[in-house]
Amino acid sequence: MVLVSGLVPARFLTLTAHLVIVITIFWSRDNNVLASLPLQYSQQQYQRQDVELVVALSVTLGLFAVELAGFLAGVSMFNNTQSLLSIGAHGAAALALLFFLFDQWDSSLYWGIFAFCSALPAAFEILLFVSVFGFKRKPL
Numbered sequence: 001m002v003l004v005s006g007l008v009p010a011r012f013l014t015l016t017a018h019l020v021i022v023i024t025i026f027w028s029r030d031n032n033v034l035a036s037l038p039l040q041y042s043q044q045q046y047q048r049q050d051v052e053l054v055v056a057l058s059v060t061l062g063l064f065a066v067e068l069a070g071f072l073a074g075v076s077m078f079n080n081t082q083s084l085l086s087i088g089a090h091g092a093a094a095l096a097l098l099f100f101l102f103d104q105w106d107s108s109l110y111w112g113i114f115a116f117c118s119a120l121p122a123a124f125e126i127l128l129f130v131s132v133f134g135f136k137r138k139p140l
Contacts, residue, residue: 063122095118
């Protein structure tokens with residue numbers, strides 16, 4: 001079986017880029033929270049939006065842990081399908097989250113980016129975990 005040698009480093013780099021941008025949004029989430037509030041808002045509205053964004057970012061970090069565990073453990077490192085899905089999703093997420101960060105998008109838009117760019121590859125990673133450890137199949 002011929003392996004595409006560039007997929008492994010590309011997948012690692014896009015995962016890392018997405019992770020760094022999510023951590024950066026954690027540090028500077030105030031602008032995105034304010035962008036999703038009306039001009040006149042209460043402290044309770046601000047805290048509700050802030051908690052929503054913190055929860056979304058925290059779940060994203062949890063899914064990163066799942067994906068990095070599968071990748072670094074070798075469960076999906078050389079699986080071309082998972083690699084291509086992960087590269088595409090995390091590359092798109094890195095690009096979308098850069099716009100999210102710099103253009104100060106509404107924080108509710110993060111859930112759409114989360115669904116397609118974090119949850120989808122993590123779900124397939126979990127399926128690979130079940131396939132490899134549950135059904136005792138080879139990682140490829």
